[in-house]
Amino acid sequence: MGEKLRIWTAVKHGLDVNLTRADRTTGLVRVESAPRKTSDFDKNAVEEAVRVRERLGGVVTAISVGGPAAREALREAIAIGADEAILVTGDRWAEWDTRAVARLLAAATRKLGGFDLFLLGEGSTDHFAGLVGPRLAGELRCAGIAYARRLTAAAEGVVVEKDLEKEVEVVRAAYPVVVSVGQEINTPRIPTFMANLKASKKEVRVLGPPDLDVPAEALAPVVVVERVAVPEIPRKQQTIAGTTPDEIAARLRDALRGEGVLP
Amino acid sequence: MSDERLLCVSEEPEVAVALVRLARSLTGPGTGRVVAVVLPGSAPDAAERLAAAGADEVRPVDGPALTDPHVVADLLAEIVAAVSPSVLLVGSTKRGREAAGHLAGVLDLPATTGVTGLRLDADGIRVDREALSGNAVAVERIVRRPAIVAMMPGFSAPPAAPSPSPGRVRQPPRATAPLTERTELRPKAGGQLEIEKADRIVTIGRGLRKKEDLPIVEALARALGAEVGCTRPLAAEAGWLTDDHWIGLTGHRVHPALYVAVGVSGAVQHLVGMRSSRVVVAINKDPNAPIFAQADYRITGDLYQIVPALTKALGG
Ligand SMILES: Cc1cc2nc3c(=O)[nH]c(=O)nc-3n(C[C@H](O)[C@H](O)[C@H](O)COP(=O)(O)OP(=O)(O)OC[C@H]3O[C@@H](n4cnc5c(N)ncnc54)[C@H](O)[C@@H]3O)c2cc1C
Ligand SMILES: Nc1ncnc2c1ncn2[C@@H]1O[C@H](COP(=O)(O)O)[C@@H](O)[C@H]1O
Numbered sequence: 001m002g003e004k005l006r007i008w009t010a011v012k013h014g015l016d017v018n019l020t021r022a023d024r025t026t027g028l029v030r031v032e033s034a035p036r037k038t039s040d041f042d043k044n045a046v047e048e049a050v051r052v053r054e055r056l057g058g059v060v061t062a063i064s065v066g067g068p069a070a071r072e073a074l075r076e077a078i079a080i081g082a083d084e085a086i087l088v089t090g091d092r093w094a095e096w097d098t099r100a101v102a103r104l105l106a107a108a109t110r111k112l113g114g115f116d117l118f119l120l121g122e123g124s125t126d127h128f129a130g131l132v133g134p135r136l137a138g139e140l141r142c143a144g145i146a147y148a149r150r151l152t153a154a155a156e157g158v159v160v161e162k163d164l165e166k167e168v169e170v171v172r173a174a175y176p177v178v179v180s181v182g183q184e185i186n187t188p189r190i191p192t193f194m195a196n197l198k199a200s201k202k203e204v205r206v207l208g209p210p211d212l213d214v215p216a217e218a219l220a221p222v223v224v225v226e227r228v229a230v231p232e233i234p235r236k237q238q239t240i241a242g243t244t245p246d247e248i249a250a251r252l253r254d255a256l257r258g259e260g261v262l263p
Numbered sequence: 264m265s266d267e268r269l270l271c272v273s274e275e276p277e278v279a280v281a282l283v284r285l286a287r288s289l290t291g292p293g294t295g296r297v298v299a300v301v302l303p304g305s306a307p308d309a310a311e312r313l314a315a316a317g318a319d320e321v322r323p324v325d326g327p328a329l330t331d332p333h334v335v336a337d338l339l340a341e342i343v344a345a346v347s348p349s350v351l352l353v354g355s356t357k358r359g360r361e362a363a364g365h366l367a368g369v370l371d372l373p374a375t376t377g378v379t380g381l382r383l384d385a386d387g388i389r390v391d392r393e394a395l396s397g398n399a400v401a402v403e404r405i406v407r408r409p410a411i412v413a414m415m416p417g418f419s420a421p422p423a424a425p426s427p428s429p430g431r432v433r434q435p436p437r438a439t440a441p442l443t444e445r446t447e448l449r450p451k452a453g454g455q456l457e458i459e460k461a462d463r464i465v466t467i468g469r470g471l472r473k474k475e476d477l478p479i480v481e482a483l484a485r486a487l488g489a490e491v492g493c494t495r496p497l498a499a500e501a502g503w504l505t506d507d508h509w510i511g512l513t514g515h516r517v518h519p520a521l522y523v524a525v526g527v528s529g530a531v532q533h534l535v536g537m538r539s540s541r542v543v544v545a546i547n548k549d550p551n552a553p554i555f556a557q558a559d560y561r562i563t564g565d566l567y568q569i570v571p572a573l574t575k576a577l578g579g
Contacts, residue, residue: 017396131364138368143442146361170447222373236559245572261521263488
């Protein structure tokens with residue numbers, strides 16, 4: 001690192017999966033008009049970035065790739081404690097896939113002087129691919145650590161506890177390193193009223209692909225979403241009621257016997 | 264059926280076999296080529312198992328076990344260059360997704376994860392994948408080859424179709440310097456339970472007031488011959504149960520014959536984990552709990568009354 005730790009954090013303004021609704025007849029989700037919000041784990045990433053800065057000093061840069069509304073995700077990042085905000089946007093942002101996002105993030109770090117620690121969510125709430133962090137590390141050919149549950153940062157690098165399906169792996173890396181975090185790493189602070197107010201006044205730096213020397217062809221989608229549908233799984237939706245718990249229990253037992261699912 | 268080359272690799276032996284079976288069914292017998300990588304540290308019979316599943320060629324990699332994604336990506340990049348597959352199939356496990364992303368970044372390849380269905384169409388590779396935190400299924404078309412496709416463990420793989428004379432190519436290790444260093448690997452607490460294989464599950468959510476009340480639910484599970492599952496808050500936040508009980512988007516996907524959800528609200532991130540259960544029972548005191556929309560049998564009531572009564576009715 002230089003004299004100041006350069007900490008970056010990526011925040012996505014994605015679809016609000018709790019508010020997306022499917023068309024009753026077709027089952028299709030109208031993705032374009034669905035409400036958006038800041039991706040959940042990205043707040044953990046910002047919180048972790050701010051905690052590292054609080055301990056070691058440095059500057060936290062929050063960056064989002066998306067449309068104009070993504071300013072809201074950046075405002076939230078500032079309210080949590082990020083120092084500066086960058087919005088990468090362009091006419092065709094809606095078709096940018098995971099590859100395009102990772103390329104733009106990589107280009108922004110190159111253009112703006114690099115980083116020591118780059119924190120992302122391990123999966124975005126809507127897409128949940130788990131790809132942008134590892135892609136970014138691969139693209140920059142630097143160390144990457146995903147599924148971080150605990151992070152200890154020092155002047156020269158990080159030690160991360162990585163949460164695998166059946167194991168916990170402790171991994172060490174020198175800067176620069178890209179770390180993708182899960183929800184368990186911390187509890188993001190709830191910004192105070194004043195912090196929210198200040199954040200809404202903070203200037204956001206807006207950059208387009210040309211500013212980052214990324215040609216339009218490099219962003220052409222290679223993975224195209226053709227349709228998004230909610231699978232309809234028919235359920236009996238039968239209410240089991242009764243005057244006493246015992247009566248209800250006996251009725252449920254009989255129903256489950258009828259289904260042939262009791263041992 | 265098509266004359267394509269497919270490359271398969273997973274650190275999970277069962278997933279690796281399933282990937283080969285899928286790849287074989289996509290190329291058809293006798294056409295195309297299915298190549299499977301055998302990662303260092305695999306079981307001695309791993310290569311035979313992959314050949315028996317349908318691989319035309321197995322590539323055992325020499326050397327020590329690989330963990331650093333940068334090293335894994337560098338090795339896979341070399342194998343991709345040698346085999347020139349149209350698709351690299353990996354498992355959508357944590358290590359699988361991480362390696363897929365890293366390699367995709369290194370080689371600038373299209374990649375997608377959480378895939379449950381794959382078709383090689385003339386106008387591109389089509390995948391079905393979980394979308395919107397598992398709330399929906401998206402159909403994606405990958406317009407460029409080669410592509411990296413990470414298949415969800417447990418996807419339904421077609422039967423094995425062994426190749427008549429599988430080849431074997433030794434893959435020497437690469438001298439890539441790792442960028443991360445593993446200092447410790449420890450098994451997680453719990454971890455013995457394989458809840459994805461359970462036939463009956465009783466899942467408890469935040470409707471449980473305290474850890475000391477767990478026996479109420481465990482007694483029901485015993486009476487049903489079921490395993491105990493839980494929602495994220497009980498494992499990740501309260502720590503009342505270990506992670507191997509955790510069901511949902513960031514936990515395990517289960518498909519039992521019977522799923523009893525007790526004091527579970529039914530958030531989308533939970534539902535994705537239990538959606539393929541055959542019969543679903545929900546017990547919740549809130550008549551508007553979203554879990555009820557996913558239930559075959561709905562009981563509105565206090566779990567502290569219903570669950571003991573049910574245990575008794577089942578002879579527990
Ligand atoms: C990216 C992401 C990933 C996630 N991954 C997962 C995951 O893998 N798995 C998961 O489960 N969650 C996951 N979550 C969390 C999820 O959104 C919900 O917060 C969680 O599932 C809620 O758990 P719950 O149903 O136990 O608790 P709550 O939502 O608090 O529900 C408790 C329920 O208990 C009922 N209740 C209370 N008292 C009683 C009583 N005495 N008798 C009967 N009923 C009672 C209440 O009516 C309520 O419906 C994830 C969230 C995010 C953002
Ligand atoms: N459009 C975006 N802008 C900024 N960060 C993003 C964007 N998309 C994904 N990310 C980051 O990458 C992480 C993983 O996303 P994904 O690969 O979609 O699961 C997210 O948690 C974010 O931190």
